[in-house]
Amino acid sequence: MRGLLKMKRLIELFVLFVLAPLCARCVNLPLNDDVLGLIVFKADVQDPKLKLATWNEDDDNPCNWTGVKCSPGSNRVVELNLNGFSLSGRLGRGLFQLEFLQRLSLAKNNLSGNINPNFSRVGNLQVIDLSGNNFSGTVPDEVFTQCGSLRVISLANNKFFGKIPDSLSFCGSLIAVNLSSNQFSGSLPSGIWSFSGLRSLDLSDNALVGEIPNVIENLYNLRTLNLSRNRFSGQIPDGIGNCLLLRSIDLSRNSFSGNLPQTMQRLVLCGNLILSRNLLEGDVPEWIGGMKSLETLDFSGNNFTGRIPSTMENLQYLKVLHLSSNGFTDSFPESVMKCQSLLAIDFSHNLITGNLPPTGSLAKLQFLNLSGNSFVGPIPETIGDLKSLSILDLSSNRLNETIPDAIGGAVSLIELKLDGNFLGGEIPSSIGHCSSLTNLFMSQNNLTGPIPAALAKLSYLQNVDLSFNNLNGTLPKQLSNLPNLHMFNISHNDFNSELPTGGFFNTIAPSSVAGNPSLCGSVVNKSCPSVLPKPIVLNPNSTSDSISSSLPPSNNHRRNRNILSISVLIAIGAAAFIIIGVISITILNFRVRSPTSSSSAAALALSIGDDFSHSSSPDANSGKLVVLSGELDFSTGAHALLNKDCELGRGGFGAVYHTVLRDGHSVAIKKLTVSSLVKSQEDFEREVRKFGIVRHQNLVALEGYYWTPSLQLLIYEFVSGGSLYRLLHEASDDYVLPWNERFDIILGTAKGLAHLHQSNTIHYNIKSSNILIDCNGQPKVGDYGLARLLPMLDRYVLSSKIQSALGYMAPEFACRTVKITEKCDVYGFGILIIEVVTGMRPVEYMEDDVAVLCDMVRVAVEEGKAEECIDSKLRGNFPVEEAVPVLKLGLICTSHVPSNRPDMREMVKILEMIKCPSELQEELG
Structure with missing residues (x-):
């Protein structure tokens, strides 16, 4: 059938391009090639929204068709604009018939396939916009061999890879080039720097390398330069100061180094200067105040030092000022307070000291982050004058005294972070005026007194952390009425009342209320004293x-x-x-209890003995079997489910067994060995159901559970390929796990963890033995959520249960003052990456020493020997441009500072960007 359709298509093309012109000439009829070309183009694409419904092959010309513009004199097509038409399919030869076409725009569709090398023969093109599609492959060199009239080229947001063709250097008439958000690699064609008419150059979000040559001064018409998110290096050249018309410069997320060139002070028209996440150093020069058109100044994530220059006060149009994560010292510059157009200030993670400045003059300010410095003294009363402020982060400083009542004047606050200071006194009730407040963090201070009842009026509250203070008194019962709470941590205080009941507080984590000796309620397993009549x-x-x-x-x-x-x-x-x-x-x-569940529970109970002997069995009516998905056949007469011969392995939470049910369905059953630590049946079932509903292709699915007071079982899908640990460390010497499979395992694991975190579940126990491989080679993360079954999420209990994960545990497990978050999983995942790439265990015990893999790799990378760390079993059969970045990414995840680690959603995006072009070509071929 497919062969017949193909033959029919060939016949149609033959008729359109050969017979039709011949017949037209025979009968002396005029024939419009544009109609033929566009009809053939239409036949090659799918049009689900019928945007091309007006295209009729019987028309004399296409000038009234949707998206088509013709020259008034000749009625020939000069512009084809099909932006956002939801078209899919490939670009066929129909466009080659449009010999007078000047502007082609097919942006924001779903078109795919490669670019035909003969594409340059289409008309007399001045504008080509193929952005926002799914085009892939390399861009052929021939595409730009006849581009003398080309003015605008945009291939942005596609899947092109490989080198940008050198033939682009022939396109000297270009005024705009946008190749952003692809996978281009290698160096740039040298001719780009000689395009004197170029006004906009956007190469962002690729994998390009090399330096910017000083001949950039030839681009004296350049208005916009965006090279962000690449791998460019070297110094910013002096020649950039000759591009006097530059309005926007974005060189962020590269490896540029050295000082800022003095010639940049000439760029007085520049409104956006973004140099974040590079290796730039030295002082920020005083001449920065001469760039009076600046609206955005972002130098964050570099190695700048010294004082912030006082000339900042001259930047009266400045709206965004980001200088975070540098080495700035001295006090906060009062000159910044004179930039009255400011909307956002971020000076976080520097070495700034002294008192906080009065902020009342910044009436438009919406974002203020001064965290991670050494500010002392009080929070100024003028904070209440910032009526537009939505984010205030003063955490991790040395602020003292009390929180001013004036904080209630910042009525637009959405997030307030004051944690990690020395603030005392009571939480002001005026905070109830901040009606939009969503996140409130005041942990690790010296706060006293009760929680103000006004807090219960903040209906948008989602996350509250008041832990590690000296708060006391009773908890307002109205807190249970807050509809959006996700987290409410009051641990390690001195509350002496009953926990509120209802709403969020019915499922509050025990760790969120720990360390309050006088607190009572079911969550803390302490009954409250009853008030009975005398x-x-x-x-x-x-x-x-x-x-x-x-x-x-x-x-x-x-x-x-x-x-x-x-x-x-x-x-x-x-x-x-x-x-x-x-x-x-x-x-x-x-x-x-349904009859099926009762009988199944009875069968399950009769087939399980705590000592695996057939002589004893629990009372069939005392067990409860719950099936979460599908149907599990535990019918009467089932053989013993937990047989020592079927044991798959043991961990901190119990042993795992493989069994085949009567209906042929394979399952893995985990027999929990933490019965003395497991919560009550009600809490156990609530927690199990929470992580039982989490479903993802890279997570081991929980299919059911079984409960008796002395025996708890979790029933999982059976994953046949075994564990990642076995593939890496216990396989025969002849077996080598190929690089492409290793990469897929890393990426799939990242996707599974990202989904867990999106579902508000922390794994706590990332290690290679908990990553299972299915029959298709895809990873599935197992053992997630088990820590939630412990009655107290205590660090000591946790570390004792997951001590087999030595080497994967984040350093904050040993520090009670640091909160355990999803970033603990990111640390473990980073160790897992390094383990997969190197083929070595996280900790290797030698005769007289212990080798910590992470430390060894870090030293090697710093010495420029990253490639030597790749698993020797691969014998060089791996793409260096992929393996080394993945290894370095693992090191980034193992930062000792949790906030420096990326989150798992970012990890997935970064890994997908790293993916080797040669492998993509194979997949797309």
Whole structure:
């Protein structure tokens, strides 16, 4: 059938391009080649939204068709603009018929395939815009061999790779080049720097290398220069100062080094100067204040030192000032306070000292981050004058005194971070005026007093951390009414009340309330004292007259009965209430259990013994089996499920067994060996259901669980390929895990962890033995969420349960003052990357020493010997341009500072960017 369709297509093309012109000439009829070309183009693409419905092959010309413009004199097509038409398919030969075409724009579609080398023969093109599609492959050199009239070229946001063709140097008439967001590599064609008419050059988000030559001075018409997110190096050349018309410069996320060239002070028209995440050094020169057109100045993530220049006050148009993660010293420059157009200030992670400056003059300010410095003294009262401020981060400084009531004046606050200071006093109730507040972090201070009731009015609150303070008193019960809470950490304070009930507080993590000795409630496993009516105590020595004086008049017999009933009825009533409650709960449980679940639970219980012997079995009615997905057949007569011969392995949380159910379905069953630490049945089921609903192709799926007071089982899908640890360290000498499979394992694991974190689940126990490989070679992350089954998420308990993960554990496990977050998983993942790339265990025990893999690799990379760290078993069969960046990425993940580690979503994006071009070509071929 496919052959017939192909033959039909060839016949159509033959008729359109050969017979039709011949027949037209035979009968002397005019024939419009533009109609033919566009109809053939239409036949090669899919048009799901029928945007090309007006294209009719019976028309004399296409000048009234959607997206088509013709020359008024000749009625020939000069412009084809199909932006955002949702077209898919490939570019066929139809466009080659448009011999007068000048402007071609196919941006924001789903077109794919390679670029035809004869593309340059299309008309007399001045504008080519193929951005925002799925084009791939290399760009043939022939595309630019006839480009004398080309003015604008955009191939942005596609999947092109390889070298930018040298023939681009022939296109001397270009005024705009945009090749951003592809996978181009190598150096630039030298001719680009001689395009004197060039106004815009955007090569961002590729893998280009090399230096900017000083001949950039030839680009004296250049307005926009964007080379960000590449691998350019060397110094910024002096010649850039001759590009006097530059309005925007973005060289961020490269490896540029050295000082800023003095010639940059000539760029007085420049509005955006972004040099972040490079290796630039030295002082920021005073002449920076002469660039009076600046609106954005971003020098973050470099090695600048010294004072921030006082000439900043001249930048009256400045809106964004980012100088974070450098080595700036001295006090905060008051000159910055005179830049009254500022919207965002980020001076975080420097060495700035002294008091915070008064900020009332910055009426437009929306973002202020001064965290990670050494500021002292109070928070200024003028903070309340910042009515537009949405983000305020003063964390990790040495601020003291109290939080001013004026904080309530910053009514637009969404995030307030004051953690890691020495602030004292009470939390001001005025914070209730910040009605949009979503994130509130005040941990690790010296705060005292109760939580203000006004906090319960902030309905947008999602994350609150007040841990490690001296807060006390009772917790406002209205907190349970907050509808959006995800985290509320009050651990390590001195609260002395009952936890609120309802809403978020029914599932609050025990770690969030730990360290409050007087706190009570089910979460802390401590009952609250009951308030009961005082018993009536009768004096046995009193006379009947004295007794009768306190009771209604009656005979002695009636009087004795009343005395008895008062003391006894209370006990009888309480007992009756308890009995009725027990009966009700029993009936409800019986009704909830379906016949299938009951019989399955019975079969499962009868086939499992705690000591794996057939002689003893728990009561079938005491177990509860829950199936989370599909149906598991634990029908009567099933063989023993937990057989020592079927044991797959053991870890900190229990042993795992492989079994085949009666219906032929393979499962892996984990028998938890932490029964003394596991929560109550209610808490156990709640936590298991949470991570049981997490589903992803790179996560081992939980299919069900089984509970008795003495035995807990988790039922997982069976992953047949074994663990990554076995493939790396226990396979035969003849077996070598190929590089492309290693990369896929790293990327798939990253995707699984990213999904976990998106589902608010921390793994806590990343290691190669917990990464399983399925029959298709894809990784699946297992053992996630198990730490949540512990009644207290205590660091000591955690580290004792995952001690087999030695070498993967983030350093903050040993530091009680540092919060355990998803960044712990990122650290473990970084170690996993290094393990996969090097083929070595995270910790190697030798006769007289212990070798820590991460430290060894870090030293090698710093010495320029990264390539020597790649697993020797690969024998050079790996792409260096892919393996070395992946190895370095692993080191970045193992930073001792959690905030310096990327999150897992960023990791997925970075890994996809690193992916080797040669492998992409194979996949697309």
